[in-house]
Amino acid sequence: MSFKFNEESFLDNSFNETLREKLTKMLNSRKSMDIKIDDHLSYANNRGSTSCSNNFDNSSSIKARDSKLDILKSDVKVCEVNFPTIPNLEILDLDVSGQPRALAKGICKISCRDALLQIQTEIEANSLLLYTNISPDFTTPLMIANDTFTIPITMTFSQIQLEAITNVFVKNSGVGISFNDVSLDFQFDCSIKLLQPHIAKRLRKSMQLVFKDVLPSALFNMSRSWFTHDGSSSQTTTDHSQEEGSRLIRLHRLTVEDLDLQDLSPVNMLKLSTLTSSRQTLSLHSTMPKYFSTIPGCLDRQNFRNFTSRMPCLSNYGGGSDDGDKHVPHIHNLQNKNLLPEEALEENDIDLKAILSIQTKIYERGISTNNDVIRPRRRKIRIKRAKKSIVNKATETSSNLNADSEITPVSSSHNATSSVNTITSLTTSSLGSTAGSSNSKNTNRSSSFTSSIMPITPLAQSSMNKKDGNLITLRQDSKVLDSMKYFTKIQDLHNIHASFNSSRETQDSNNRFRIASEMLPTKREISPIPTLNSFIEPNRRFSFVGLNHKTSHDNSWSVDEQPPPYY
């Protein structure tokens, strides 16, 4: 993110005027403080020196001696302030990762050129008088004609060039700025030439202190007043997005570039804000198994298990009921692979119809939310044309898998079933690939469903010769259709999908999907690939679990975990 100063605020002279006023005020604040101190001193002096009576103001003079001699005879007046060019602020590095210590930190480069500053004051030239005035009268010899001699002095700082690299820390309490590499250059001109080298030397000495100590502390104090002024921001500091948003509103002089605006779309902001605000409620609403989330379009983590248990997957096979608890023991085996549970294989309780329905569901899910990439018709034609080749392929793969079957934990006696399993899974992957690679749009949902079913049918027939399976009724299966409806008709999921459409198009670097696509038998180039889109879209994400055989799941919220206690 980068921003620049609003030029308009610098164009008129008001900036220089306000700067001049503030400088004058600040430069004289010390004097007024001194006057206050002097008042205190004189009070103490009155207490102390009443007894001291004659010529002896000891207590006051000693205190005054401790405090520094003030050679200024009048207020400091800032005559001229001129910043002809706009100060430039360049952000070299910005880190907005939520750290406990700082909300954001960054490295900035501040530069300013050709500035002019002129101050005027009066000084006491008779320095001996200053010393004698604060010394006790008793030991100070009297001097005749030792009067004050005030000289007006004008100091001009021209061609001020400032370049500083600063570290900026935005904290909850304020903004901390440390100046690392400061190069300050100016031409100094004093009306009293005798004092010029001395003053210049002292200025350069004190500059270091200013940038090291004075300026950071002043800026921090100033920012602290900003931060405490609006109490709401302090409460929602954990919410980065809101913080950013409110900061954007606060800093009127920032102009966000167009590219940034895409990421900061109001829809996104609204969603993120509702997401976080929901975390702050104590609502037990989302723990209900019927509802996956309180927010439309989002899935709460504690409901994830419930959600996955409903997902069409072979691991769920055998249950058939909606009760999530029943599936818990199976999930462990199936977190990575879309395989039938071992118990089901052992018991030989394989209902081909149910498996097919699950596979269809998985495929359907893959295409349901992404209508524009489905091209089932083409697949359909291909199947019709070369039935044999597919059968051959299937046998090939089955033979391959037979070799692998020794390694698989599944017993060899169930070779056929395992081959069925792999075939089905492969089919789904191939179907997924076709879905992904297809370019033509197909809005007709029923046709897509038909097309998706079609390739499975011959495969199933070829591999499941022993068993009798009525595949014709598959299309009319109300259960499949119902479960389809669940995913296709939930408007919220579509909404989410729509909102993240743009980002998905651009990203195709998801590893899991890539590997899956490489495994495709067609080996075709996959153009726009729908990618996983983090936790906001768990249904999509889970579909790849089914597709991908080999990639290990690296997601942190593993399925086998018990749902976290809702707080």
Added chain:
Amino acid sequence: MIEYMNYVIKSLQSNNDYEHLTLSSRSLLNFKIPNAFKFQLSNKSTPYTYNTIDISTNKVINGSITYLYTDAKGLDKLIKDSHNINIQSIVETYNHHCKTLNINKQNVDFKSLYYGRMYYPNSHLEGMIIKKFTTNTQVVLKWVSSFNSCNIITGYFQKYGKRNFQELIVSSNDFLCGYRFLHNFIEQPSKLNNSLYNNSYISLGGEFWLAISTLSPTCATTLRYCTHSATTGRPLTLTLSFNPLFGHLSSTYSAKTSSNSAFCVQYDFNLYSIDSNLSLGCELWKQNELIQNVSQEKSKKQEIQVPPNFYNNNSNDAKQKRILNDLNTTFESSLKKIDKERAVIENFETDLYNKDFTSVWKFSTSLRDKNLCILWDGKFKGFLLSAGTELIRINTNNENNSQSLVKFYPAKLGLQLQFST
């Protein structure tokens, strides 16, 4: 009003030094105003020791104890208690070089003086030693000691000559070093002025200072011209000070306009910055009415007696007598005139000295500081009272600038009571 201890020290010290060149204008313009209620009790315990205790209150009660020892003989006769004291001697006033006043001091001779003062509860200490090596050279050491690391010691080496005065000063405060000198031109009868009555004299002084630690120098020269008005015999003093380093020029004119009034004008001007200041001061004396009538009668009785022959010689030489007579007759008118003047001046001085004043009002104002100082010093039943205030003008601008109220705000206000036995 001068404090008792300062009165004792002052009566021992000669005021013929550089510091006292502008004493008249200082005492008329920059007189000290008390800023608290203060009571001071002093006594002369022995002819050589003097004690003072004072208590003052300004929100908090403070005090000090002072002790002084000197081996001066005859000082106890000079120092008078508050009942009998002549108020002129303890009030900073016009410093006319009255011979009758000065004569007494020379009679007192001392070798050493020790002075110590302890403030409580502030725990400050003041100390002073004056040591006379010869009749004309002396060393003065002054120091201040306190808890908050303000320890300053200042040494003066002073040498009084017949006409000259020289002084070397070294102070630990900023390592201040200084040299001061004073030369009185026509104080003593000289070859040029051995015959006529001397009613005026010129003094020239200079000072050079350098604070070594801060390298801040200053220097000044001062010229003083004292004379008496020829017709009335009243003294007047003119001073001119010049600081060449900072271009400061200060001129004063002080005059004793009558026996119970004195005026002073000071004009300051800076050559470099064209800063100027005008200060005005006056003092008005009031004398006891009963004694006033008596003295007036006395003065009437005193007739101006002009001696017939100014130039007298006791020698029996007839030739010389004749010459002198010729001189007398030749310059009779002028000589008589001089004699008359001398008589007028001396009468004025003695008259002033013998007058019994009871109180004095002092006023001073400055254009630059925009202040008005008022002080009343008086004697009341053995007590010496001093009350004064300083008013500072403050411009308080109202929001609508049409009316700017001018207020006088008392910066100082105090009353001082002294009693001494």
